[in-house]
Amino acid sequence: MTEIIEGVVLKSSDYQEHSKILQVFSKEHGLLGIYLRGASNYKSPNFALAQPISHAFFTIRYTEGLSSSFKGEMINAFQNLKLDFTKNIYVYHLFELLMRNLQQHESHPDLYELLIKTLYILENNKEMRLLKLLTIYFEMQLLYHLGVGPVVSECVVCGERTNIANFDIPHGGFVCLNHLDKSQKRYSISTLELLYKLQNNTFEEIVALSTDVKNEVLKDLREIMTNFYLYHLNMTTNAVKYFEKS
Numbered sequence: 698m699t700e701i702i703e704g705v706v707l708k709s710s711d712y713q714e715h716s717k718i719l720q721v722f723s724k725e726h727g728l729l730g731i732y733l734r735g736a737s738n739y740k741s742p743n744f745a746l747a748q749p750i751s752h753a754f755f756t757i758r759y760t761e762g763l764s765s766s767f768k769g770e771m772i773n774a775f776q777n778l779k780l781d782f783t784k785n786i787y788v789y790h791l792f793e794l795l796m797r798n799l800q801q802h803e804s805h806p807d808l809y810e811l812l813i814k815t816l817y818i819l820e821n822n823k824e825m826r827l828l829k830l831l832t833i834y835f836e837m838q839l840l841y842h843l844g845v846g847p848v849v850s851e852c853v854v855c856g857e858r859t860n861i862a863n864f865d866i867p868h869g870g871f872v873c874l875n876h877l878d879k880s881q882k883r884y885s886i887s888t889l890e891l892l893y894k895l896q897n898n899t900f901e902e903i904v905a906l907s908t909d910v911k912n913e914v915l916k917d918l919r920e921i922m923t924n925f926y927l928y929h930l931n932m933t934t935n936a937v938k939y940f941e942k943s
């Protein structure tokens with residue numbers, strides 16, 4: 698039986714002479730491998746569908762292994778995103794995190810919706826600050842989905858809600874003055890406040906406040922996110938080296 702699914706192409710590899718195997722993050726089934734016929738032929742309508750970042754409907758025959766598809770319909774090609782080298786680095790960074798951390802066939806509707814909203818904003822916006830902040834926001838939401846999200850409402854050791862003194866990466870969250878580890882780098886109040894907002898504010902609120910975020914705070918958050926993934930999930934992506942330089 699065939700079904701129509703909605704998804705974003707995260708990765709595309711050549712398969713046999715004319716086809717491709719896509720790694721798709723779908724609304725219905727989460728991560729999904731799809732064998733798409735005719736996708737290597739640039740005259741085929743499937744050619745554009747098979748490009749990473751394409752957001753499309755796919756008519757598939759769903760199986761536990763590799764699903765197959767022969768047609769689809771583009772929802773948004775995200776042409777600006779595809780052609781922008783810098784945006785590509787950030788978007789592929791998020792795609793890699795999804796592919797390496799989520800299980801196949803496990804749906805994450807909230808995360809899917811967040812990815813779509815993020816891609817739409819990045820497609821239509823040139824502001825670097827927003828690009829950086831939304832990437833961090835997405836990374837943080839992914840951590841909560843994976844059950845390893847940072848504790849940013851109280852001291853992770855004692856539950857104290859006042860006298861928050863730092864964000865401690867090995868401990869996985871805020872620490873109060875009593876549990877401050879002096880060997881750890883000390884982050885500013887502005888950085889701690891924004892971490893709290895990244896957990897508690899809506900996506901739309903984060904977009905709205907992005908213009909007021911200072912560069913030092915963004916830099917701190919980038920460092921925190923990179924080191925948090927490294928420490929708690931033992932992973933990094935190729936983009937991280939670029940982030941350090943930019």
Ligand SMILES: [Zn+2]
Nearest residue numbers: 852855873876
């Ligand atoms: Zn404490």
